[in-house]
Amino acid sequence: MMMPVADNTPAFLTMAMAGAILPQLIIAFGIALALLLVAWRRSQRTIALFTGVVIVMALLANISLLVTPAIQVTQLLKVDGYSTFAFSLILISALVALPMSHKFLSAQIEVHDEYYLLLLLMVLGAGVLVTSDHYASLFLGFELLSISLVGLVGYQRESQYSVESGFKYLILSASASSFMLLGIAFIYSVSGDMSFSAVISKTIYNQPDLGVFFQLGLLLFVSGVAFKLSVAPFHFWTPDVYQGSPTPVTMLLATISKIAMFVVLLKCFAAQQYLLLENVQQFLLIFAITSMLLGNVMALKQQNLKRLFAYSSIAHMGYLLIVLIVTSEQNLAFTWQSVLFYLAAYTVANLSVFIVIELLQQQLTTQQADITLSDIKGLFWRAPSYALLMILAILSLAGIPLTMGFIGKFYILSQATIAHAWWLIAALIVGSGIGLAYYLPLIFKLFSAESSPDQNVKISVKNIVEKVLVYSLVGVSLVFGIFPEVINQLINT
Amino acid sequence: MTSIPLFHVLILSSLLFAIGFVGVVARKNTLFILMSLEVMLNAIGVAFIGAGSVWQQADGQVMFILILTLAAVEAAVGLALLIRMQKKYRSLDIDLLSQMKG
Numbered sequence: 332m333m334m335p336v337a338d339n340t341p342a343f344l345t346m347a348m349a350g351a352i353l354p355q356l357i358i359a360f361g362i363a364l365a366l367l368l369v370a371w372r373r374s375q376r377t378i379a380l381f382t383g384v385v386i387v388m389a390l391l392a393n394i395s396l397l398v399t400p401a402i403q404v405t406q407l408l409k410v411d412g413y414s415t416f417a418f419s420l421i422l423i424s425a426l427v428a429l430p431m432s433h434k435f436l437s438a439q440i441e442v443h444d445e446y447y448l449l450l451l452l453m454v455l456g457a458g459v460l461v462t463s464d465h466y467a468s469l470f471l472g473f474e475l476l477s478i479s480l481v482g483l484v485g486y487q488r489e490s491q492y493s494v495e496s497g498f499k500y501l502i503l504s505a506s507a508s509s510f511m512l513l514g515i516a517f518i519y520s521v522s523g524d525m526s527f528s529a530v531i532s533k534t535i536y537n538q539p540d541l542g543v544f545f546q547l548g549l550l551l552f553v554s555g556v557a558f559k560l561s562v563a564p565f566h567f568w569t570p571d572v573y574q575g576s577p578t579p580v581t582m583l584l585a586t587i588s589k590i591a592m593f594v595v596l597l598k599c600f601a602a603q604q605y606l607l608l609e610n611v612q613q614f615l616l617i618f619a620i621t622s623m624l625l626g627n628v629m630a631l632k633q634q635n636l637k638r639l640f641a642y643s644s645i646a647h648m649g650y651l652l653i654v655l656i657v658t659s660e661q662n663l664a665f666t667w668q669s670v671l672f673y674l675a676a677y678t679v680a681n682l683s684v685f686i687v688i689e690l691l692q693q694q695l696t697t698q699q700a701d702i703t704l705s706d707i708k709g710l711f712w713r714a715p716s717y718a719l720l721m722i723l724a725i726l727s728l729a730g731i732p733l734t735m736g737f738i739g740k741f742y743i744l745s746q747a748t749i750a751h752a753w754w755l756i757a758a759l760i761v762g763s764g765i766g767l768a769y770y771l772p773l774i775f776k777l778f779s780a781e782s783s784p785d786q787n788v789k790i791s792v793k794n795i796v797e798k799v800l801v802y803s804l805v806g807v808s809l810v811f812g813i814f815p816e817v818i819n820q821l822i823n824t
Numbered sequence: 825m826t827s828i829p830l831f832h833v834l835i836l837s838s839l840l841f842a843i844g845f846v847g848v849v850a851r852k853n854t855l856f857i858l859m860s861l862e863v864m865l866n867a868i869g870v871a872f873i874g875a876g877s878v879w880q881q882a883d884g885q886v887m888f889i890l891i892l893t894l895a896a897v898e899a900a901v902g903l904a905l906l907i908r909m910q911k912k913y914r915s916l917d918i919d920l921l922s923q924m925k926g
Contacts, residue, residue: 478898488908498918505898506864509841509845513837516872517871541830574924
């Protein structure tokens with residue numbers, strides 16, 4: 332009932348293969364060295380600097396890989412242009428989150444080496460995920476990513492929400508990964524092969540007994556991944572965890588974990604041709620429509636900025652799912668291109684938003700845990716550079732022309748139109764319309780004249796690293812919004 | 825010796841998984857929730873071992889070893905959080921963890 336794949340790839344690691352996974356190897360080696368470094372000298376500055384160097388080296392190695400052809404690295408991993416691009420996005424997000432984390436951690440007396448270790452482990456997990464070509468490596472990457480995220484989410488011991496958000500994330504993420512694993516077990520027990528590139532004959536689905544388990548397995552697998560993507564109806568953890576975790580961790584949650592999960596989902600689905608199955612399509616359709624509508628509607632009444640952007644990220648994952656539903660064998664390259672472009676736009680916007688939130692949080696004199704809408708009132712008059720960054724990010728998330736978000740949405744719309752998926756298009760338009768109703772008031776708030784007296788202090792950006800971060804993100808969102816072809820060329824090579 | 829059909833193994837593992845899941849959803853004590861999570865993971869182990877022996881491959885058992893590792897890691901992280909919860913709230917009732925709303 333199924334044919335084992337003709338396997339030409341050697342089981343051992345050749346030099347060419349090692350070169351292809353060099354970025355991941357650098358990160359893994361960096362983790363081991365960081366452990367030794369902790370034993371040698373416990374200093375916040377040293378470990379932060381070391382982590383930065385490791386990530387930059389991995390990024391450089393990764394960028395040099397962008398032009399090399401796709402290569403299968405044993406059965407487990409497959410490095411191609413798409414995964415390399417996605418890993419670059421992940422490394423850049425980690426690099427942006429690093430100085431933010433350092434700033435946030437150095438406010439405390441304790442030395443927090445573990446934070447940086449967890450950060451590196453998480454990046455390694457994401458790196459394994461985006462290159463995985465086998466359910467076993469998917470599982471490994473998934474768990475590396477989620478378990479280290481649990482550690483990061485509950486990291487801030489003094490915060491009132493840390494235990495709550497840590498537990499919520501642990502229990503829900505563990506159940507989700509169990510669901511996904513059970514799905515993999517069912518798929519494996521019917522198909523007999525865990526490699527993504529295994530050829531599965533269509534007759535499997537129609538077997539009397541085991542066919543049911545295969546379909547159930549697929550459903551379980553999809554729901555496990557959907558949980559990580561915080562797609563409705565698996566989104567309940569998202570706002571609480573976003574709010575309860577330290578802002579740099581929220582930044583990582585919103586970018587790295589989403590990029591890695593979506594890329595691996597598309598990779599698996601494209602290789603296994605699950606998308607041709609009607610059941611899967613219908614489920615994804617329901618997921619996409621509910622998260623587009625629900626995410627945007629729930630965001631309307633949020634006062635807390637982190638919760639607002641949590642709901643907005645639910646809606647954005649719904650938009651992205653459209654591409655997954657309407658894709659077909661012929662336009663797979665275009666699908667990858669639009670997914671990666673959208674992810675890039677989403678990443679830049681989210682990094683910008685959370686940087687501003689974190690910097691504002693540090694400015695607050697009182698020990699206030701949350702940034703609410705009233706905290707950004709009149710921000711433009713106090714800190715124009717922050718406000719500019721925030722405006723660009725919000726415009727991009729809302730999909731206003733001349734931003735990256737607009738181009739990303741345009742790709743999604745054009746794909747959906749080719750596939751005649753009118754329901755999805757309707758939901759996308761309605762969702763974006765509702766989205767404007769909370770994105771635009773945010774911008775008005777930034778410009779509003781009246782602000783409470785204690786907030787009249789002018790915020791000045793002192794730290795040189797923060798200045799570089801803020802201005803380079805402004806530059807990136809402007810340049811790529813006006814010249815999106817640059818990114819497309821990177822993806823296409 | 826008659827072999828057990830794969831279908832039965834999968835039914836068994838689904839049942840075990842359901843028991844674990846009901847435990848996660850219904851239990852109030854955090855320690856029991858963590859234990860139910862382990863039950864879920866072991867149910868998956870049964871399915872993998874069964875499938876591996878049907879296909880005469882080592883893959884199923886390799887996955888089981890990975891799952892065991894995961895179970896240990898989850899227990900470690902979970903218990904660490906549990907201790908912090910006990911210290912902070914003097915209780916392991918999961919309903920205490922519902923401060924965030926909106």
